[in-house]
Amino acid sequence: MTLLGQTYLLLSKDLLLELRRRDSVLTMFFFGTLLLFVFHFAFDLPPDKIAELAPALLWLAFLFTGTLGLAQLFQSERDNHCLDALLLSPLDRGALFLAKTGFNFVLMFVVELVVIPLFWVLFNLSAWNLLPRLFLVTLLGTLGFCILGTITAAITLRARARELLLPLVLFPLMIPVILATIRCMESIMRTGAMDEAMPWLRLLIGFDVIFLTIGILIFDWVIES
Amino acid sequence: MHLIVNQLAKAYGFLWALRPLDLEIVPGEFIALLGPNGAGKTTLLKLLAGLTMPTAGTIELDGKTLAGNSATLRGQIGLLAPADHLYDQLTVLENLRFFAALYGKAQPKNSLAAALEEVGLAARADAFAGTLSAGMKCRLSIAKWRLLDPALLLLDEPYGVLDGNGVDLLEEFLRQQCAKGHIVIMASHHVSRAVALCSRALVLHQGRLSFNQAKQSPWPSFELAYGDFLPRGGL
Numbered sequence: 001m002t003l004l005g006q007t008y009l010l011l012s013k014d015l016l017l018e019l020r021r022r023d024s025v026l027t028m029f030f031f032g033t034l035l036l037f038v039f040h041f042a043f044d045l046p047p048d049k050i051a052e053l054a055p056a057l058l059w060l061a062f063l064f065t066g067t068l069g070l071a072q073l074f075q076s077e078r079d080n081h082c083l084d085a086l087l088l089s090p091l092d093r094g095a096l097f098l099a100k101t102g103f104n105f106v107l108m109f110v111v112e113l114v115v116i117p118l119f120w121v122l123f124n125l126s127a128w129n130l131l132p133r134l135f136l137v138t139l140l141g142t143l144g145f146c147i148l149g150t151i152t153a154a155i156t157l158r159a160r161a162r163e164l165l166l167p168l169v170l171f172p173l174m175i176p177v178i179l180a181t182i183r184c185m186e187s188i189m190r191t192g193a194m195d196e197a198m199p200w201l202r203l204l205i206g207f208d209v210i211f212l213t214i215g216i217l218i219f220d221w222v223i224e225s
Numbered sequence: 226m227h228l229i230v231n232q233l234a235k236a237y238g239f240l241w242a243l244r245p246l247d248l249e250i251v252p253g254e255f256i257a258l259l260g261p262n263g264a265g266k267t268t269l270l271k272l273l274a275g276l277t278m279p280t281a282g283t284i285e286l287d288g289k290t291l292a293g294n295s296a297t298l299r300g301q302i303g304l305l306a307p308a309d310h311l312y313d314q315l316t317v318l319e320n321l322r323f324f325a326a327l328y329g330k331a332q333p334k335n336s337l338a339a340a341l342e343e344v345g346l347a348a349r350a351d352a353f354a355g356t357l358s359a360g361m362k363c364r365l366s367i368a369k370w371r372l373l374d375p376a377l378l379l380l381d382e383p384y385g386v387l388d389g390n391g392v393d394l395l396e397e398f399l400r401q402q403c404a405k406g407h408i409v410i411m412a413s414h415h416v417s418r419a420v421a422l423c424s425r426a427l428v429l430h431q432g433r434l435s436f437n438q439a440k441q442s443p444w445p446s447f448e449l450a451y452g453d454f455l456p457r458g459g460l
Contacts, residue, residue, distance in 0.1 A: 001329050009326050013315070020314050076312060084276050085310035089327045090300030224278065 003095050010091075010099030015106065017076050024072045025107050032065040032115045040122040050125065055185035058119055059178055062112065062142065067170065069107050070149040071163050073100055083157075087223065097150060097219035101212075104146040112138060133188050137197070140204045141181030147211045148173050154222045180204040226252055226287060226301065226376035226408050228273075233282035235268050242268040244432045245282060250410070250425075255403045257423035258412040259451060264429040266412035270379045273410065274304045286377065300328055303375030307363040307386045313355030317346055317365055320354050321372065328373050337372075344368040344394060359386035367398055378402055380411040384418060396422060416451065420444075 001009070018024055039057050077083035086096060116135060120128065152170040156162040180200045187197035194201070230248035234241065243265040250256060258266050271277040273284060275291050275298075284291040286298050304310070311320050321337045332340075341347045344364040354362065363386050370378060383395055399409050399422060413419040420426060420440070428436035428450050436450035 001326070006327070009323070013312070013323055016319075017312065017314050076314070079313060080311055081306065081309045082312055084274075084304070084306075085324070086327075087276060088274055088299060088302065088304055088310075089324070090296040090329070091327060092296060 003092050003098070006091055006095035007098040007102065010086075010095060011102045014076065014099060014103040018103070018107070024069050024075075025110055027072075028065045028069050028107060028111045029114060031068055032061050032111050033118065035061040035064060036115060036119055036122055045123055050123065051186055051189035054119070054123060054125065054189065055182045058116065058138075058185075059141070059182055061115060061119075062108065062138075062145070063171070063174070063178070065111055065115075066104070066108050066142075066145050066149060067167050069104055070153045070170070071166060073104055073150065073153045074157055078157075083223075093220040093223055094216035096223065097154075097215050100153075101143075101146045101150045101215065104149060105143060108142045108146065109139065112142065127189065127192070130188055130192060133194060134185055137181060137184045137188065137201065137204070140201070140208060141177055141184075143208050144177035144181075144204065144211065145174060147208065147215055148177070151211075151215050151219070151222060154219065157223075176207055177204065180207065226406070227285075228377060228408055229285040230273075231283045231285070233269075233272060233284060234280050235265075235272060235277065236280045241432050243272070243429075244434075246434050248427075248434070248437070250408050252406040252408065253403050253424075254408055255399065255422055255424045256408070256410040257416075257419035257426045258410055258429065259414075259416060259419060259426060260429035260435075263431075265432040266429055267381055268432075269429065270304065270381050270410065270412055273377070274302055274379055275299055276304070301376040303370045303373060303378045305363075305366050305370055305378065305380045305383055307366065307381075307383050308359040311354045311362055311365060311369075314353060316351050316353055317341060317357070318350045320365065321369060324369050325372050330373060332372065340368045340372050341365075343371070345390070360388055360391055363387055364391055364394065367395055371398060374402075374405075375407070377408045378410070380409070380413075382413055383411065384413055384415045392418070420447070 045053055074083065077086065116131065116138065120131070149170055152166060152173065156165045156169060159165050180203045184197040184200040184204065187200070188194065228250040230246060232245045232247060233243065234245045235243040258269065260266055268277065272279050286301065289295065289298055291298050315323060318337055318341065321340060325332050338347060338350060341350050344367050346361060346364055346368065349357065349361065354365065357365065363383065384392060387395060402409050411419055423440055425439045426436065426447055427434060436447065438446060
């Protein structure tokens with residue numbers, strides 16, 4: 001079976017398990033929504049500062065929400081030692097990386113579909129026409145988060161305090177992605193165009209491509225050690 | 226499948242779970258892996274399955290060295306852990322379908338149903354694996370490995386959870402595997418059953434291979450080697 005075929009098989013299995021359990025997506029959704037309400041009551045954003053602060057607040061919510069999802073990423077494999085069953089099989093470990101990245105991306109995408117419009121409503125933002133462009137940038141940022149997050153979750157998989165260790169390892173590595181995504185969104189919200197955001201967008205795309213390739217190449221070593 | 230183990234050893238920190246071990250197993254052999262708790266049986270099985278990296282030594286299957294990234298070799302190794310390696314939230318049939326596809330041996334639904342029929346699980350095909358008893362999960366694992374047909378099958382304590390009929394099913398399956406020229410290595414504390422089935426017995430004690438002989442009748446050297454660990458009353 002090809003790498004993509006194996007990825008599809010694993011991803012379908014993970015999505016089916018999540019559809020049956022719904023624990024990750026529901027936890028992430030409620031936590032994300034809760035954070036937005038906390039931000040709404042805690043900050044009174046002045047209209048001239050909204051373009052600077054809104055992307056940062058939104059990504060703060062995504063970071064925490066996404067980390068919750070990552071902590072559960074290998075749960076189905078931990079149960080009944082199913083990870084051993086996968087490692088024992090002739091599966092290409094790159095496919096496992098792609099499937100887990102894809103699975104986390106789908107979960108975060110579903111949460112973002114609700115959280116971003118809700119953010120607009122709660123903070124009374126009027127620029128609804130910018131949403132598609134902002135959403136595109138968010139997806140690229142989310143992909144970067146999921147790629148690094150999957151590698152980090154695999155590294156901390158067998159650690160004792162993995163839930164504590166995961167954000168400690170992940171967040172410093174995420175700085176380029178977060179910076180590029182927030183700067184990109186801020187430019188779009190301020191100018192309404194993509195021109196100024198292009199250098200950050202290129203950085204984001206480059207980061208995603210490089211780390212996706214690195215992930216496929218090193219996941220074999222990461223998951224075994 | 227020809228298995229050669231050269232100076233294979235495993236240490237966890239300062240503790241040697243398995244001391245340097247040499248072994249050669251030819252096609253069709255059934256190895257009973259015996260020894261008291263903590264002797265290193267499970268460690269040896271995990272090393273042979275490629276699930277643990279050895280501290281020293283190599284494992285060769287048909288002349289090729291087993292490493293974590295050798296997907297083709299891994300596809301020929303099976304590890305039957307009685308109630309493990311199954312997804313609780315997938316149904317019995319879905320588990321079977323998933324693992325068959327993972328090994329590139331996708332089967333039509335009626336073949337999967339037939340495999341379940343053979344292990345007495347046809348009526349539970351649509352039940353979640355998590356709702357099965359440990360014995361039924363073991364039967365599902367038997368069905369899984371029957372479908373996947375590995376050239377080297379490793380078993381870790383398979384008897385504990387099976388009823389009488391399940392034991393017959395398992396032993397019949399293992400005999401069939403050996404008849405096909407495949408290798409079976411079974412770690413067990415059910416000495417009499419394991420010895421009755423095997424063609425050779427290995428005894429591990431404190432990580433060392435203390436006995437390695439083909440089965441004979443009578444077999445006084447085995448009784449001597451295993452004497453300390455035998456249940457009261459002997460074999």
